[in-house]
Amino acid sequence: MPIKVITFDLDNTLWDVEPALIRAEEAQRAWLLEHRPGTMEQYDHARLWEFKKRVWQRHPELLHNVSAMREQMLLELQLAAGYAEKEARVGAEQAFAVFLQQRHQVELYEEALEILEALSRDFTLGALTNGNADIFKTDAGEYFDFAFLAEDVGASKPAPDMFHAAMASSGATATNIIHVGDNPEHDIQGARAVGMYTVWVNTLGQKWPGGERAHREVISLKDLPAAIDSIATEAPGERS
Incomplete structure (x- = not known):
């Protein structure tokens, strides 16, 4: 896989x-x-x-x-x-x-902890944020292996720096990584530009603003495992 x-x-x-x-x-x-x-x-x-x-x-x-x-x-x-x-x-x-x-007193989406726990059994999980939230100070922290803030790398998404930091930290290439995020520009365009797969979390039902679309779109985190499984069946050379 x-x-x-x-x-x-x-x-x-x-x-x-x-x-x-x-x-x-x-x-x-x-x-x-x-x-x-x-x-x-x-x-x-x-x-x-x-x-x-x-x-x-x-x-x-x-x-x-x-x-x-x-x-x-x-x-x-x-x-x-x-x-x-x-x-x-x-x-x-x-x-x-x-x-x-x-x-840091955030309330995770209802299904988030269950989904993260399941994913952490099969994948290395990382957090990449332009904000100043520390994932390890939240209830989800135990499921994450690494995290980078924009202030850590000196650049905000969609700049490639955080995505490159994720590759360096995990030892994975871009084609081994799926980035999941809600922002079409910062998350989807930024991750696609370095060659990663992408999942757009569109909980608000927004219209795609234009540009290259995410590889998959979900309206709830409960749909994320299926989207990841779907991407994982593709060979790196077959991405659209």
Whole structure:
């Protein structure tokens, strides 16, 4: 069987990320209101979003490191409120730690753990994410053999760096790997560009936006094993 490795995107592939992000943002805001008064009171959601965008524009070097970018935003919020740099840096670290703790309180899709457990018996499993979720801090961590974040490799999907890192870590070639993800550009186009098989997790029933399609499409993770079995029956030279 040519398939040896299954790599997964995380957010909106294994879980709905929005609830965890909302809780994390609320916890971060509460920490700042208590420990750094004057930092957040004047910002509603829209104004805070504009502040974040200005930070991104000033720090393009942090484009592929969402953790460092968030800490920079937290630092600048406190500096703008008049806190000394040393105090602001400590506050940024602590507020980010609060955010990250809640960010990892994800609720996996109902069938995810059962599917991952079954797949882990036959395949090496890896996680590849542009975000800052650590799969090993979730309930699914025990089934994974390796994980890479964009900040680990210095580039976000669809750049090839994370896919190449997966090949190097697993010792598998591109034709031995299926990448599973929800984003047509980042996951499907990125993985296909390096020669991997792909499965599009389309839980929202979206239309394909164009370009080379995934090798298989599923609307639920419960359909993933069948899609993988179907791909595994193909010889590498027969892919479309």
